[in-house]
Amino acid sequence: MTAALNLVALLGRTVLGLLRALGQVSLFAAEALSHLLRPPFFLRQFVRHFAEIAYFSLPVVALTALFTGMVLALQSYVGFARFNAESAIASVVVLSVTRELGPVLAGLMVAGRIGAAMAAEIGTMRVTDQIDALTTLSTDPMKYLVAPRLLAGTLALPLLVLVADILGVMGGFLVGVLKLGFVPQTFLDNAWDILQPMDVISGLVKAAVFGFVIALMGCWCGYASRGGAQGVGQATTRAVVSASILILALDYLLTAAFFS
Amino acid sequence: MSGSPRIRLRGLRKAFGAKQVLDGVDLDVATGRSMVVLGGSGSGKSVTVKCILGIITPDEGVIEIDGQDVAKLSRADRAAILDRTGMLFQNGALFDSLPVWENVCFKLLAQKRVSRAQARDVAAEALAQVGLAATVGELSPAELSGGMQKRVALARAIAARPDIIFFDEPTTGLDPIMGAVIDGLIVDCVKRLGATALSITHDMASARRIGDEAAMIHKGRIVWTGPAETLGRTGNAMVDQFANGEREGPIRMELRR
Incomplete structure (x- = not known):
């Protein structure tokens, strides 16, 4: 009986903890967003973080998308050849990349690269009193540290995903033409015919949401970190794990909203 | 102390969980004077300053700056007060x-x-x-x-x-000569600006150099205030034990064996 009660208590504590964290993150996000509407604006901070996300993440996102498109074409060929449906490969590649793989894989790569960096930087600022110093210098830390990162994440990831879409389809095209023997024009025609504006738009909307979530979790975990180097390390891990899980969960919800 | 104080604290209380860090701090800092708050590690010195600056919200008590209760001020008025303050953090806190x-x-x-x-x-x-x-x-x-x-x-x-400056352990981690140099710079800067200063330290040499007045905080309360030059010979057993670094006295370190 006691064991059962302990189990229920543990479950209750976990759920309450999750709800508390959800409330705290929501309030944190709302406050940060309110600073985007009220001057002063720290344009330099925005530009710095936008460049960090959009430009410096480009190589890793580009390579991920290129190889994913190539693998997708190969794997699809193996499966579709059994049913003489090889001509559908271009359609599968273009739809998979634009709707799902582009935004999700770019999101996960950026979560690992940028989410971790944001949590580590803000966490270090927290444990070395730099955030308190901002307050004493008449600068709201939410306005200076968090709001520009949220905006940069939201705007930069769609650009990365646009590049990922193009390179992912190009990867599939290269494998299709050079290895599987497709006629280039036929591959492109098949891809173009199936592609609808909504396929690309839904991917870009997902990217914007994922970019916001990555920046939010990076900032929140860093901001809430305590206890020196160990605390900063834990914050970094939490930022990447929570952003990755949220990306996958939100991907399902957004896919359901767009296509069901 | 003549006239109304520039900084006035009354009944300041703050707890973190079960630990009562501030337990009714009362302190006055007169305009243009340099006050040094002494106390051991964990006695509540830094929390007191962070409460005044609005970094930490106290559980109870009144903080007045220039006669204005900061808790009752609008966001803009509080920002205006922060505009007139400067703060030197213990570890510098440079970006x-x-x-x-x-x-x-x-x-x-x-x-x-x-x-x-x-x-x-x-x-x-x-x-x-x-x-x-x-x-x-x-x-x-x-x-x-x-x-x-x-x-x-x-x-x-x-x-x-700024016309109010806070110094948090300004000489911690520095060699004695560099500590004296920093203290000299602090005194010069405060005088040049005509500012009111509140410093917290447990460095007695530093306290005597930069303070006009001193206060001792112990277990979250101010237990003594007086001229900084008398530190070590105040007649208050607690302050004298702390100032002279004596092992025996009314302050007992909580050591686990």
Whole structure:
């Protein structure tokens, strides 16, 4: 009986903890967003973080998308050849990349690269009193540290995903033409015919949401970190794990909203 | 102490979980005077200053600056008070991502009181006041020694010409000579600005050098106030034990064996 009660208590504590964290993150996000509407604006901070996300993440996102498109074409060929449906490969590649793989894989790569960096930087600022110093210098830390990162994440990831879409389809095209023997024009025609504006738009909307979530979790975990180097390390891990899980969960919800 | 105090604390209480850090702090700092708050580690010195600056919200009590209860002020009025204050943090708290000159002029740049071009000159002037060359402005904080970081942090604290300045353990981690240099700079800067200063320290030599008055905080309460020059011979057993670094006395260290 006691064991059962302990189990229920543990479950209750976990759920309450999750709800508390959800409330705290929501309030944190709302406050940060309110600073985007009220001057002063720290344009330099925005530009710095936008460049960090959009430009410096480009190589890793580009390579991920290129190889994913190539693998997708190969794997699809193996499966579709059994049913003489090889001509559908271009359609599968273009739809998979634009709707799902582009935004999700770019999101996960950026979560690992940028989410971790944001949590580590803000966490270090927290444990070395730099955030308190901002307050004493008449600068709201939410306005200076968090709001520009949220905006940069939201705007930069769609650009990365646009590049990922193009390179992912190009990867599939290269494998299709050079290895599987497709006629280039036929591959492109098949891809173009199936592609609808909504396929690309839904991917870009997902990217914007994922970019916001990555920046939010990076900032929140860093901001809430305590206890020196160990605390900063834990914050970094939490930022990447929570952003990755949220990306996958939100991907399902957004896919359901767009296509069901 | 004549006239109304510049900073007035009454019944300040703050607990973190079960630990009561501040247990009714009462303190007055007169205009243009330098007050040093002494106390051991964990006695509540830093929390007191963070409450005054609005970084930590006290559970109870009144904080008045220039006769205004800061808890009752609007966001804008509180910001106006912060505009007139400077703070030197124990570890400097310089921003790693910015060069020294941007650190020094951070408040002025954030409030657009100077352009970026003017800021380099203003930073050079502030750095000169703390005995550093203008070329230091181009370095990053990570390239500076501990003493230089303290000086840059002091330059940042005074660059916007505040009339209330807080110093948190200004000489901690410095060798005695550099500690004396920093204390001298603090006294010069405070006098030049005509500012009111509140410092917290457990360095007795530093306390005597920078303080006009001193107060001792123990277990979250102010247990003594008096002239800083009398530290070590105040007649208060607790203060004298602390000031003279004696093992035996009314203050018992909580050691686990």
